[in-house]
Amino acid sequence: xxxxxxxxxxxxxxxxxxxxxxxxxxxxxxxxxxxxxxxxxxxxxxxxxxxxxxxxxxxxxxxxxxxxxxxxxxxxxxxxxxxxxxxxxxxxxxxxxxxxxxxxxxxxxxxxxxxxxxxxxxxxxxxxxxxxxxxxxxxxxxxxxxxxxxxxxxxxxxxxxxxxxxxxxxxxxxxxxxxxxxxxxxxxxxxxxxxxxxxxxxxxxxxxxxxxxxxxxxxxxxxxxxxxxxxxxxxxxxxxxxxxxxxxxxxxxxxxxxxxxxxxxxxxxxxxxxxxxxxxxxxxxxxxxxxxxxxx
Ligand code: NAD
Numbered sequence: 358x359x360x361x362x363x364x365x366x367x368x369x370x371x372x373x374x375x376x377x378x379x380x381x382x383x384x385x386x387x388x389x390x391x392x393x394x395x396x397x398x399x400x401x402x403x404x405x406x407x408x409x410x411x412x413x414x415x416x417x418x419x420x421x422x423x424x425x426x427x428x429x430x431x432x433x434x435x436x437x438x439x440x441x442x443x444x445x446x447x448x449x450x451x452x453x454x455x456x457x458x459x460x461x462x463x464x465x466x467x468x469x470x471x472x473x474x475x476x477x478x479x480x481x482x483x484x485x486x487x488x489x490x491x492x493x494x495x496x497x498x499x500x501x502x503x504x505x506x507x508x509x510x511x512x513x514x515x516x517x518x519x520x521x522x523x524x525x526x527x528x529x530x531x532x533x534x535x536x537x538x539x540x541x542x543x544x545x546x547x548x549x550x551x552x553x554x555x556x557x558x559x560x561x562x563x564x565x566x567x568x569x570x571x572x573x574x575x576x577x578x579x580x581x582x583x584x585x586x587x588x589x590x591x592x593x594x595x596x597x598x599x600x601x602x603x604x605x606x607x608x609x610x611x612x613x614x615x616x617x618x619x620x621x622x623x624x625x626x627x628x629x630x631x632x633x634x635x636x637x638x639x640x641x642x643x644x645x646x647x648x649x650x651x652x653x
Pocket of ligand 1: 529
């Protein structure tokens with residue numbers, strides 16, 4: 358057994374969800390505000406259906422009104438954009454989420470660009486990426502990296518001056534994660550598939566975030582003793598007996614013997630992502646109504 362503290366994402370997500378639910382109850386009571394989230398699913402991708410169902414259930418649990426749009430896999434690009442423009446103009450809808458991936462005939466960049474940045478609760482619009490990068494007000498921050506930051510802060514209260522390495526440079530996880538840790542005054546390295554000595558970059562990190570999509574890529578001997586390790590990866594691998602299981606990008610057994618604190622997979626980053634989506638929807642609704650936004 359390892360010695361690292363386990364960062365319990367389910368528990369932290371439950372706490373955040375409770376706070377969001379309480380804030381929504383008081384917004385309804387004092388401002389007659391019921392936040393609304395439109396969730397757009399295109400096609401029959403089974404994993405996407407599960408994610409969307411989970412998001413709609415969470416909306417119900419916290420008091421957000423959900424507007425689910427399940428569209429056929431062969432919908433035309435223009436028709437999807439027309440739907441999004443309609444949602445942009447619908448006052449009941451404070452947040453819009455289009456579940457990725459999208460079918461081949463759809464241009465995902467055009468879809469993301471069409472969402473009103475102030476309703477872009479996934480935080481993927483270039484305007485929100487720019488706000489986050491420059492510190493301009495009004496950013497909606499992507500849910501997964503924001504959840505990671507909350508997980509890190511649950512163990513590391515003083516982040517300034519720490520070395521942080523993020524493995525992965527995607528627009529939805531790696532890059533916004535780097536911006537968030539830079540904002541916390543960490544010294545940030547972004548490592549990726551072309552990094553010359555990945556092990557050394559990881560070993561230098563007080564805070565290590567793995568967002569790659571390669572099962573157990575990061576082993577214990579890549580980890581600085583005492584480091585905080587956040588495992589974003591979700592990888593399904595075969596196990597003896599013909600079944601499969603989920604593992605992260607970090608080799609949990611060897612890493613937890615060295616790290617100071619570590620997230621498990623499942624039960625780490627995943628639950629925080631949905632809780633942060635609820636948070637973003639509440640924040641977007643408060644901004645649209647010119648109400649003071651809660652600190653969450
Ligand atoms: P992505 O495929 O867009 O990006 C992966 C990144 O990893 C790329 O920047 C690439 O340069 C880097 N990379 C690939 N191979 C590498 C290697 N051998 N060494 C170093 N870097 C390498 O993926 P993503 O969307 O950022 O997601 C990453 C992982 O996180 C996936 O497993 C995904 O399922 C998971 N994920 C989880 C959540 C969650 O809520 N828990 C949310 C989003 C993504």
